[in-house]
Amino acid sequence: MERWNDKMKTFTREDFFSAMGSIAAPNRERERKALFRWNSLCKPIGSFGTLETIVARFAGLSPGEEIQLTPRAVFVFSADNGIVAEGVSQTGQEVTAQVVRNMADGLATINILGRKTDCAVIPVNLGVADLEPDYEGVVHTPVMAKGTKNFAVEDAMSEEEMMMAVRIGMELAISAVSKGYKLLIAGEMGIGNTSTSTAMLSALTGRSPADLAGRGAGLSDEGLQRKIQVLTEALAARAPDRYNAFDVLKKVGGLDIAAMIGFYAGAALSGTPVILDGLITLVAALTLVRLTPEARTVLIASHMPSEKGGEVALRELALTPYLDMNMRHGEGTGALMLLPVIDCARAVYLESQTFDEGCVEPYEVFNQTW
Numbered sequence: 001m002e003r004w005n006d007k008m009k010t011f012t013r014e015d016f017f018s019a020m021g022s023i024a025a026p027n028r029e030r031e032r033k034a035l036f037r038w039n040s041l042c043k044p045i046g047s048f049g050t051l052e053t054i055v056a057r058f059a060g061l062s063p064g065e066e067i068q069l070t071p072r073a074v075f076v077f078s079a080d081n082g083i084v085a086e087g088v089s090q091t092g093q094e095v096t097a098q099v100v101r102n103m104a105d106g107l108a109t110i111n112i113l114g115r116k117t118d119c120a121v122i123p124v125n126l127g128v129a130d131l132e133p134d135y136e137g138v139v140h141t142p143v144m145a146k147g148t149k150n151f152a153v154e155d156a157m158s159e160e161e162m163m164m165a166v167r168i169g170m171e172l173a174i175s176a177v178s179k180g181y182k183l184l185i186a187g188e189m190g191i192g193n194t195s196t197s198t199a200m201l202s203a204l205t206g207r208s209p210a211d212l213a214g215r216g217a218g219l220s221d222e223g224l225q226r227k228i229q230v231l232t233e234a235l236a237a238r239a240p241d242r243y244n245a246f247d248v249l250k251k252v253g254g255l256d257i258a259a260m261i262g263f264y265a266g267a268a269l270s271g272t273p274v275i276l277d278g279l280i281t282l283v284a285a286l287t288l289v290r291l292t293p294e295a296r297t298v299l300i301a302s303h304m305p306s307e308k309g310g311e312v313a314l315r316e317l318a319l320t321p322y323l324d325m326n327m328r329h330g331e332g333t334g335a336l337m338l339l340p341v342i343d344c345a346r347a348v349y350l351e352s353q354t355f356d357e358g359c360v361e362p363y364e365v366f367n368q369t370w
Contacts, residue, residue, distance in 0.1 A: 127147040
């Protein structure tokens with residue numbers, strides 16, 4: 001078990017923006033060399049499509065010539081959401097704690113995929129109401145013991161609580177990189193977090209909850225209408241400033257989203273690629289990009305979520321997903337499903353013969369821009 005240092009100094013928005021001023025751009029020369037190698041391999045030009053682009057991006061983010069994708073880890077940021085009190089979810093928040101216990105015990109879906117993809121699974125407790133504070137196998141970082149407040153009646157969190165969650169995510173990412181992790185993923189667990197992410201996406205884009213809200217874990221038609229009504233009224237009451245992403249986060253966001261914003265920020269500062277998962281992670285990424293556009297260079301979209309807001313978030317991020325499987329599981333599962341595909345693309349890139357080595361006449365390159 002790990003526990004966060006409760007006595008860390010206050011972290012402010014100014015501290016965040018000061019830190020984010022040192023994001024380095026990917027190494028474009030390494031990207032060009034990677035694309036040149038793809039074109040020199042004994043295969044049709046561009047035959048691996050966007051997988052050639054993703055390997056080139058990994059090359060640009062690598063600290064050296066070698067493209068390393070292991071070790072890797074998924075941090076599952078977990079917290080409860082006060083908005084659940086408004087009847088926007090099919091289940092109660094006690095489910096959050098049980099799923100986190102299952103993750104810690106290696107029994108959750110994400111653990112199965114982690115074992116199959118050689119990816120460590122690290123559950124993080126930011127504010128799970130019914131979870132024992134010393135449950136083994138969990139990184140305990142309690143910002144708000146019971147999770148966020150009900151943003152239908154008050155702001156989800158205070159300024160200090162929001163920034164503490166952001167800092168925790170940032171430092172977990174930086175720590176993971178210092179320990180040798182080459183690829184990072186953020187997952188999430190928290191009953192009600194499709195409501196928080198939908199509220200944030202609505203506020204950030206100006207679209208109505210009716211255009212964005214989905215059924216989450218399986219709401220009925222009546223439940224979906226209730227969710228739309230609650231989010232619409234809550235946004236009107238909180239009136240978040242769409243041009244101030246921190247204001248949106250503080251008023252209608254979740255601790256998991258706040259921590260993921262920091263996590264992606266830490267990855268960007270470290271030049272480490274991160275694979276995005278479903279709607280909640282996409283909203284966290286969009287929030288970060290609204291705060292610091294330069295951070296987008298480390299973001300990779302794994303799949304198209306079935307939640308209605310997923311396509312909108314991806315469009316706002318200007319990211320194209322690699323998979324489309326109608327998934328809506330969360331936890332980071334969609335991101336881990338992409339890992340074998342990436343591993344195969346990397347193997348082809350590193351192990352294939354070139355045209356010269358295979359004694360094959362090279363293809364000509366037409367209309368390809370680097």
